[in-house]
Ligand SMILES: [Zn+2]
């Protein structure tokens with residue numbers, strides 16, 4: 066028989082439905098989809114704040130593609146820096162948010178802002194447009210909040 070991951074002296078046949086590690090009745094949490102370990106039973110909102118390393122990598126990739134790709138488009142179009150900055154910032158923040166699994170906040174905001182800065186350095190987009198894009202991205206990712 067397996068031993069509980071939390072209580073090495075307790076034998077158990079129960080496993081977490083999420084991660085599969087052995088758990089015992091002392092710490093297991095009953096959820097609509099079965100028994101879970103305390104870590105996986107945490108409220109979804111709390112899990113949203115925690116960005117997994119794989120999600121960070123995917124988000125960074127999406128940020129780079131839209132950050133640099135968007136910058137190329139801005140240079141190509143070459144006018145309307147203010148409006149293009151808003152569109153560019155929205156594009157990057159939306160791509161990063163989706164790629165990260167719907168996260169908002171400082172970490173994904175940093176990825177979005179960094180991607181825009183890299184796109185600016187690579188393509189030579191005007192900083193005026195870039196700063197607008199960064200501000201728009203930070204607002205959409207709830208790093209900057211108006212109350
Ligand atoms: Zn688990």
Ligand SMILES: [Zn+2]
Nearest residue numbers: 069071072089
């Ligand atoms: Zn236990």
